[in-house]
Amino acid sequence: MRMSQMLFSTQREAPSEAEAESHVLLLKAGMIRRLAAGVYALMPLGFRVFKRIENIIREEMDAAGAQELIMSALLPAEYYQESGRWDVFGTEMIKFKDRNGRDFCLGPTHEEIFAYVLRQELQSYKAMPKTIYQIQSKYRDERRPRFGMIRSREFVMKDAYSFDVDEQGLDASYQKMYDAYCRIFDRCGLQYVVVHADTGAMGGSGSQEFMVKSDIGDDTIVSCAGCGYAANSELAACPDAAASTETMQQMEKVHTPNAGTIEELVGFFGLGAQKFAKTLLYIADGKIIAAMVRGDREINETKLKNYLKCASLDLAGAADVRQATSAEVGFAGPLGIKADRVIVDKEIPAMRNFLIGANETDYHYKGVNYGRDFCSDDVCDIRLIEKGDPCPVCGAEIEIVSAIEVGHIFKLGTKYSEAMGCKFLDRNAKESPCIMGSYGIGLNRTMQAVIEQSCDKDGIIWPDSVAPYNVIVIPVGAANEEQMALAEEVYQKLLDAGIETMIDDRDERAGVKFKDADLIGIPHRITVGRRAAEGIVEYKPRRAGKAVELNADEAVVKIIETINV
Ligand SMILES: [Zn+2]
Structure with a gap:
């Protein structure tokens, strides 16, 4: 081209x-x-x-x-x-x-x-x-x-x-x-890594995802170097928590003006977020559902959705929260809440003397204990696995990274x-x-x-298998007849060998041509410059970056060999 x-x-x-x-x-x-x-x-x-x-x-x-x-x-x-x-x-x-x-x-x-x-x-x-x-x-x-x-x-x-x-x-x-x-x-x-995945709305008995690790990935994957376990974090089971041995305290209502978020409560009480249990409200298939996890944890909505077997699950809006709690947003708790079900993460019963919202604006309860102060028929694993949690299979340390799902296979x-x-x-x-x-x-x-996996500060670096063209031939001086003639000769030889090749025959400065070639990521570059009269060109692979001078025919042979490996 x-x-x-x-x-x-x-x-x-x-x-x-x-x-x-x-x-x-x-x-x-x-x-x-x-x-x-x-x-x-x-x-x-x-x-x-x-x-x-x-x-x-x-x-x-x-x-x-x-x-x-x-x-x-x-x-x-x-x-x-x-x-x-x-x-x-x-x-x-x-x-x-x-x-x-x-x-x-x-x-x-x-x-x-x-x-x-x-x-x-x-x-x-x-x-x-x-x-x-x-x-x-x-x-x-x-x-x-x-x-x-x-x-x-x-x-x-x-x-x-x-x-x-x-x-x-x-x-x-x-x-x-x-x-x-x-x-x-x-x-x-x-x-890529292949991980176990949730079957979700697709239904079925088993599924795996092909994941490419990347900071911009929508998915989070959990992997264990110890046993080779790898799963989408949506699916990864959380460990059972060790039961606290603290002595139970009296439950007590506390005035907490303007402290509606975990951060504000941490500041108000001077306690770590792990001493709180937060209650979030969802609308699951049209019904209000409360879900409780420890204050420093995140709810895993996939686990929650699978547990509820619901088709739709969305966080409740402020109006629904006010209706279910009779309070402003930020004061929800399990006691007296008007929800269809209260789903309690399995970590909560292991806690002692924690704090919850009182379903009353500006009030919380402290010294709360599951089993004595409230109970639920729905205690299960609904939290997101996080750094520091042990591998669900072998107990070793896990790694958690973002990833892009490029492929997904299901047993439906x-x-x-x-x-x-x-x-x-x-x-x-x-x-x-x-x-x-x-x-x-x-x-x-x-x-x-x-x-995402193959670029540098100058641009894309396509692998040979998917590059738009494998070779770019750049005559440095568009007005130089010797350079143009040798560039055309090299270009034609590569085309004849069936190599996808482009020639930068634009009337542009060499600097512009080099910048464009690097940006679009063509894997192999042949530059025809000052030694054109001797039949010498410069060959530079995009990835390794080191330029070598070669006889034009040698350069063509080298490229054909490299691409056809
Ligand atoms: Zn493991």
Whole structure:
């Protein structure tokens, strides 16, 4: 590709809208352009990277025996209504009516649709196993689109679905996808960890996520060097707390003017946050639920949601809090609260003489003890695991880091096949629901995750496997005929060898060309400069950074060997 003819522009300044290094680089390198919050255009250079990732995925899916097709992104409500997810997705689903008043949505994920279409194809056990996939746009109206393509409202996903006659079949199909995912992310040059994950709204019996460690990740993963345990923190079990041996004190109501937050209470009483028990109010499927954890802990909403088995869970607004507590926000406690249920974290019964809100503005109770002063039928693990907690499996020290989820695989079981009537006749002519698995990879996210792991102060450093072009040839002086002639010769030789190459034939200063080449992250650079008359060029790999002078033909051979390793 000749850069003089390419639709391409770079920016020197970081755009104000960008929040993450990889997002800044994508914008500065002209790979993406923003259309709306969480909606992006992929420009030619960015689209080439995207297509290479897509091809890697397609090759590995095909090699694993999966078959590609494409469903529609425009989908009628009825399939999601049949499975119950029309309501579960809530406002995240982009819903609308067509001209006849029929409900439609833009597909956020396609389990129902595959189950519906496949039920017409898989009527006998003889037709299975089957794994089917598509590479298609998905739509989710995220509350907070962030970090460019990491959390966007439109993105392309490779979603695959397996159909088996029994659990062993599912295990085998799942393992094939697991292995294919490892090859895909290896080929994309990503460092990743595979963690146990929550099955959440998807249902099913088991699930793993492919995670790329990064500060901008939405997920938190817990890992243990001792036993190899790795899980999404949403799922990680917290240890049982040792029971306090303090003597029980009298419970006493205390006037706490204007002390409604844990910080204010810590200041007011001069006690650590671990001496308090905080009560948060949620609306779970329309009902008010109170949830209690120690003052210095965080509630794990996934655990809470799974325990309640509810479809929706949101923090209650101020009006609901006032109604449930008869007080201003900040004074909620378990005594006399008007909530459907009070869910108590299992750490609370191990505490002694703690403080709680009194459900009265400006009042708290101190000297409170579970079992004597209040009880609940719902004592369970609802807190977030944190640094300092032991590994749930072996008790060793755990590491907690942020991560980007690039892939997710699920053993769905029969949830969607039951709901959608995707059934087959087994060997005994008995009707059974297909056993399903579902397997997703976010392509845009994978592309940006590569940058998160592979960049420096000058720009992106693409691995050869996904680079938009592998080589850039830069003639230093556009007006110098010798330099231009040798640059053209090298460019042509690389093209002839099937190497994706660009030549910076723009009438620009050398400094601009070098800066752009580094910013867009082309892995190999050949500079044709002052020694062009002798047939000598300079070769510089983007990553290692050290330039060497070589005879032009040697440079071409070296690059061909490096890329084809
Ligand atoms: Zn461990």
